Amino acid sequence: MDSDILSRPVLSPFREEMLALPSTWDGVLRVLDTCQLSAAIESIVPTPIPTGSATIEKHAETIDYEPLRRQLAKTAGEFIYAEEMGLTSASGFLVTDPLRRLLGDHRTEPPLSLVVGAKGAGKTFLYSKACAARTWRQFASLSGIDGVKQDLPIVPVLESDNLKYHELTPQDLRDAFAAKHSGEGAKADTSQAIRDKLKHGFVSLDGSDELGWRRLWLECLAAAAGVPTSGDGRAEAALTELGKRAQAVFVIDGLEDLLQSMDTSPKRTALRVLLTDVLTWLRSLRGRPFGLVVFVRWDLVTEAVSQNSGQLLARYEPYALRWNQEEALRLALWVTVYAHAHPAPPPLSQIVEMPYSELVDKLIPVWGWKMGTERSKEARSHLWVPAALGDFNDQVQARDVVVFLKESSRLSVEYPSWDDRVLAPTAMRKALLECSKNKIDSIRQENPQVGSLLARLQHVTVNVPFRLEDVNLSADEADFLVKSGVFARGKDGRYWVAEIYRHGLGFGSERRAKVLWRG
Numbered sequence: 001m002d003s004d005i006l007s008r009p010v011l012s013p014f015r016e017e018m019l020a021l022p023s024t025w026d027g028v029l030r031v032l033d034t035c036q037l038s039a040a041i042e043s044i045v046p047t048p049i050p051t052g053s054a055t056i057e058k059h060a061e062t063i064d065y066e067p068l069r070r071q072l073a074k075t076a077g078e079f080i081y082a083e084e085m086g087l088t089s090a091s092g093f094l095v096t097d098p099l100r101r102l103l104g105d106h107r108t109e110p111p112l113s114l115v116v117g118a119k120g121a122g123k124t125f126l127y128s129k130a131c132a133a134r135t136w137r138q139f140a141s142l143s144g145i146d147g148v149k150q151d152l153p154i155v156p157v158l159e160s161d162n163l164k165y166h167e168l169t170p171q172d173l174r175d176a177f178a179a180k181h182s183g184e185g186a187k188a189d190t191s192q193a194i195r196d197k198l199k200h201g202f203v204s205l206d207g208s209d210e211l212g213w214r215r216l217w218l219e220c221l222a223a224a225a226g227v228p229t230s231g232d233g234r235a236e237a238a239l240t241e242l243g244k245r246a247q248a249v250f251v252i253d254g255l256e257d258l259l260q261s262m263d264t265s266p267k268r269t270a271l272r273v274l275l276t277d278v279l280t281w282l283r284s285l286r287g288r289p290f291g292l293v294v295f296v297r298w299d300l301v302t303e304a305v306s307q308n309s310g311q312l313l314a315r316y317e318p319y320a321l322r323w324n325q326e327e328a329l330r331l332a333l334w335v336t337v338y339a340h341a342h343p344a345p346p347p348l349s350q351i352v353e354m355p356y357s358e359l360v361d362k363l364i365p366v367w368g369w370k371m372g373t374e375r376s377k378e379a380r381s382h383l384w385v386p387a388a389l390g391d392f393n394d395q396v397q398a399r400d401v402v403v404f405l406k407e408s409s410r411l412s413v414e415y416p417s418w419d420d421r422v423l424a425p426t427a428m429r430k431a432l433l434e435c436s437k438n439k440i441d442s443i444r445q446e447n448p449q450v451g452s453l454l455a456r457l458q459h460v461t462v463n464v465p466f467r468l469e470d471v472n473l474s475a476d477e478a479d480f481l482v483k484s485g486v487f488a489r490g491k492d493g494r495y496w497v498a499e500i501y502r503h504g505l506g507f508g509s510e511r512r513a514k515v516l517w518r519g
Helices: 025-034 037-041 051-058 065-080 082-088 097-104 123-133 136-142 170-181 191-204 210-224 234-242 255-259 265-284 298-304 309-315 325-338 356-362 381-389 398-412 425-446 448-457 475-483 499-505
Strands: 112-117 154-158 248-252 290-297 487-489 495-497
Touching: 065 325, 065 398, 097 112, 112 123, 112 265, 112 298, 123 136, 123 154, 123 248, 123 290, 154 170, 154 191, 154 210, 191 210, 191 255, 191 265, 210 234, 210 265, 255 265, 255 290, 255 298, 265 290, 265 298, 290 298, 298 309, 325 356, 325 381, 325 398, 381 398, 381 425, 381 499, 398 425, 425 448, 425 499, 448 475, 448 499, 475 487, 495 499
Parallel strands: 112 290, 154 248, 248 290
Antiparallel strands: 487 495
16 A cells, blocks of 8 residues: 655646756745645655654653543544534634635625535534534634634534534524524524425525525525515515624534435525625625625536536635645644644644644654655655545545544554554555545545445456456546546556545555655
């Protein structure tokens, strides 16, 4: 499962700045840093073993790794479905760049935004943390963002079926807002009542009735705020009147639970109107009293907005929950430190803005410098982990990182001979099987087209790389899987499967799988 380092070109994007370098060495270094050349060649450049690992070696005999491994397995296990504990506390989450941008861009006015991400990217988790904070300003404060002027209450409209809560519930937030701003004795609708309104709309409203769907969505916002509406146009009037005396940030999650699949025109219209027309209407209100943040899977967006979905996604790209290799390392370090499983933990608050080189160094006590002894020819751990967990589009999901930490720490208990790190290399390799199974289960729910192709491939016995006739796929199906990051086509015409899918499919490998290889 490690990389065979072969003699092949190292590809990097074309950058015009590299055509003519500055005359000074400092200028050249600035250009190289801007173009991130070091990241492109890092996997083939021999580098000395970081000094940080020597510090851990020196004190290794005083560290008992078994309790650290068990603690990491326990905490990571709790985080796998983190939304189940989300409303228990407003703290305890990694503040990523998209969240910082979402909060920082809306210091003086309510947010009107989509937060798009794949299944497992953390949408429901962030939704739950926003609700637990109760107000937009408090959510920003807990995320380390200062200067938010308005203390706007969070009002949930819909929530995920997976959301678990104890003392605080979304209904508590709806009722609290209604009691304060919607008149004496006002009571907000329940989430189920709001769902019933929408389900009735799937039957009664035509797929071409965009105005009817906008009114129904606005009626749902009013219902969540405890404002009664009846008749055409009443929702618009009721919200306009409410906006003269109150402000709020509405939040919506769990759309996939409501829609199930985008198999009818009314469902597609309903979602398209929510993602476009409803936000536009709220933006037009005098004084912008209301915000709306919709947490939604990217595949639902592309299905609902068949034309110009790219333009819509680009508009909200700064807030999209995407996890690249560096952010995957940041999450791995944050979870380990949060779990009190790091032998020499840095302050939790420093991890958020820690530079890449320091992330790599701080993770050496967690999984070593290499996937073996430090002077072995094995792959470097900080390159191997995100490559093994990512697809061929270099996308890593937060849940996959946490599943990996849970499984590899649990299995590492069986390898006490590895006494210089928390995670044993053999355990890390074995953990990929569970990660892969979890990934395939998730992709079936998120992208049925990819899921159906993966289901077919699970009945095939083959080694990678392979030819299409070996797996009974058409060229169009293979191209679709290449575009989706599942397959990569080699120069010889044969296909490779990303490790995060290969293990769950049960595919073997002709030789050591090229975890670090990208086609």
